Amino acid sequence: MQSLTVALDAMGGDFGPRVTVPAAVQALSHFPELKVILIGDEPQITTQLLQLGVTPHSRLRILHSLRVIGDAEKPSLALRNSHNSSMRMAIDLVAEGEADACVSAGNTGALMALSRFILKLLPGIERPALISSIPTSTGRKSWMLDLGANVSCDADSLFQFAIMGSALAEQHLGHAPRVAVLNVGTEEIKGNDVVKRCAEMLNKTQAINFVGNIEGNKLLHDVADVIVCDGFVGNIxxxxxxxxxxxxIDKIRASMTASSVKGWIARALFSSLFDELKTLNPDQYNGASLLGLRGIVIKSHGSADVAAFINAIGEAVHEVKRQIPSHISDRLEAVLLERHY
Amino acid sequence: MQSLTVALDAMGGDFGPRVTVPAAVQALSHFPELKVILIGDEPQITTQLLQLGVTPHSRLRILHSLRVIGDAEKPSLALRNSHNSSMRMAIDLVAEGEADACVSAGNTGALMALSRFILKLLPGIERPALISSIPTSTGRKSWMLDLGANVSCDADSLFQFAIMGSALAEQHLGHAPRVAVLNVGTEEIKGNDVVKRCAEMLNKTQAINFVGNIEGNKLLHDVADVIVCDGFVGNIxxxxxxxxxxxxIDKIRASMTASSVKGWIARALFSSLFDELKTLNPDQYNGASLLGLRGIVIKSHGSADVAAFINAIGEAVHEVKRQIPSHISDRLEAVLLERHY
Known part of the structure; x- marks a missing residue:
């Protein structure tokens, strides 16, 4: 079994090492091929490890960093002051080939700016995009991008997002994903110029299985595998x-946790329904991926708990195994070839 | 009691006179001051009235129209071919002062284009906007605009939407509404140039109670009374x-309608919770209003049933009584005065 190494920004997120360290330790038993480099304040990391009865070993190393990029830091400033920060050092390890992917729950804007600056974009990609899987009513997943990396996009960028999202989803699904553009109506005449031009481009290519526009109310209805939008619309x-x-979920939970006979009956009879409903919250997933880079960068929610942070590490493992960046490159090349011949 | 007249496009929507005519008849008993002019195919309207045992009277008139604007018609084409259509005639009645407001469940784009062409915009308004109330977790309503009248907007338009939304909401609330801009983060540095510039403008005016940015996950949380966005983002x-x-709601309904003991218990114990949850669906409301015009135009859902269409008529009645267009003008003037002195 070939090993793979994930560099973890141990300081990022609302809870820092209190979440990232136990998550790393648990992830090592989930993924036997995984090696982890924990980057952050060594005393803090060691304290967490001691509480778990763990000491560093061949699969779990610590790399000491001097500072943490704050959540409120502007990306441009974070970029200038990033040296010796846990986030920067994690990305550097990927650039240097010391790690196969990095995971951070830190400042999204800074993570994007640093990743783009250090790892560089894949040829043919103008902007990276944040992609995440979302649940659907059928139990299958869809993928949505961009979720906030770009607050304004042109049609070329959206088209590139479609290619990147399609390449990623295909590695999960095993077949050509249905790609749709998020719009105010399903008809071709609907929407602003950017989405209309993107749809025209998608209609022309054979490399993408474009199924047309999707409206907001169909987001979770499994009518498309990849939903393409700019980061402003996607995030909101x-x-x-x-x-x-x-x-x-909160309203139903309140009735289920009531210390009454009704609450007892609700818990006894309807907890499986409640569990099913919880799986329909897009927020349940963790581990958004920054696509378009010459390397794998996974963004965890800042508020992720241990289980959620393990999911983000799992996404990194999956993307390393599937070599997502090279699939994106292949797909881009196919589209370029199509245009030339 | 002063009477008021609403012109109804009886042919619009998925069900036409089968919904609009019974809704009109019932609305007349809800609103004693109301007079209705039903515009559409007279034989069809008369048939519906006969089924209800009603004949036209001083508060219920029929105006025969020759054609219906289709849902798939492009606004530009609909505009050219609108003569003698039920939608056009309803708007004409408002322009001529024969009616105080009109209501249509027909083609939204056509309704907008015709309203703008016939009624004209209020001075200082560059684009009309579609506003609707949405439910919140506290039981109070918020208002959101634009919901699809404009698929791309500049900061000036968003600023005007804020003024219009504030004027409308104030007439419901009785105090200065909290106005927020829909954005990808609450911090001032977040978002695209359009929302950032709009926020700057709102920060400078005393005429609007601007409370900052609102994120998508707070939409139904009663943190703002008026939520401002462009029609592309708002609609999606x-x-x-x-x-x-x-x-x-569908998942819960399925468990409640199950013909099992569990289904029976669910109905017996949790129907009030279910009813409460249904009120949290923004789709429950009907009667979006097209603001910025020199007249009152209410857009009903195409799929509205009788009860929903009565709500749309009720919104028209409310807006006539409150003279919303003149409140918008007053508010615009206040902002202009502020800039000059």
Whole structure:
């Protein structure tokens, strides 16, 4: 079995080493091929490891870093002051070939700016995009991008997102994913110029299985495997879905945890329904991927708990095994070839 | 009691007179001051009235129209071929002062184009916007605009939407509404140039109670009374929330309607919770309003049933009583004055 190494920004996120260290330790038993480099304040990491009764070993190394990039730091400033930060050092390890992927729950803007600066973009890609899987009513997953890496995009960027998303989803699904553009209507005349031009481009290529426009209310309905949008719309739309799901879950939870006979019956009879409903909250997943880079960078929610952070590490493992960046390159080449011949 | 007249496009929507005529008849008993002009195919309308045992009277008139604007017609084409259509005639009645407002469940794009062409925009308004109330977790309503009238907007348009939304919401709330801009983060540095510039403008005016940015996951959390966005984002975001709510409602309904002991218990114990959850679906409301015009135009869902169409008529009645267009003008003037002195 070939080993693979993931560099973890142990300091990122709301909880830092209290979440990232136990997650790393547990991930090592989930993924036998995994090696982890924990990058962060060594005393803090060691304290966490001691509490778990673990000492560094051949599959678990610590790399000491001097600073942490704050959540409120502007990406441009973070970029300038990034030296010796846990996030920067994690990305550097990927650039140097010391790690196969990195995972951070830190400042998204800084992670993007640093990844782009250090790892560089794949040829033919103008902007990286943040992609995440979302649940659907059928139990299958869809993927959605961009989720906030780019607050304004042109049609070329959206088209590249479609290619990148399709390459990633194909490695999960094993067949050509259905790609749709998020829009205000399904008809071709609907939407702004950017989505209309992107749809035209997608209609022309054979390399993408383009199925047309998708409306917001069909987001979780398994009508497309890859949903393409700019980061402004994608972020707001996905959060709207998450917020609504959470509201429903909270209301139902309140009735299920009531210390009444009704609450008892609800728990006894309807906990499986409740568990099913919880799986419909897009927020349940963790481990968004920054696509378009010459390397694998996974962004965890800042608020991720241990289980969620393990999911993010798992996504890194999957993407290393599947060599997602090279699949994206292949797909881009196929589209370019199509245009030339 | 002063009467008010609403012109109804009886032919619009998925069900035409089968919904609009019974809704009109019932609305007349809900609103004693209301007079209705039903515009559409007279034989069809009369048939519906006969089934209800009603004949036209001083508060219920029929105006015969020759054609219906189709849902798939392009607005530009609909505009050219609109003469003698039920939608056009309804708007004409408002322009001529024969009606105080019009309501249509027909083609949204055509309704917008015709309203703008016939009624004209209020001075200082560059684009009309579609606004609707949405439910919140506290039981209070918020208002959201634009919901699809404009697929791309500049900062000036968003600023005008904020003024219009604030004027409308104030007439419901009785105090200065909290106005927020829909964005990818709450921090001022977040978002695209359009929302950032709009926020700057809102920060400078005293005429609007601007409370900052709102993220998609807070849409239904009663953190703002008026949520401002362009029609592309607004339409997709609201539909994402509706689609998610509907998914949850459908899953719960399935367990409640099961013909098992569990289904019986669910109905017996949890129907009030279920009813509460249904009120959290933004889709429950009907009667979006086209703001920025020199007249009152209400857009009903195409799929509205009788109860929903009555809500749309009710919104028209409310807006006539509150003279929303003149409140918008007053508010615009206040902002202009502020800039000059």
């Amino acid at each position: 739309c996905l959060k709207a879905s998450e917020g609504t799901a959470q509201l429903f | 975001c609201l539909k994402a929330s509706e689609g998610t709510a509907q998914l949850f």
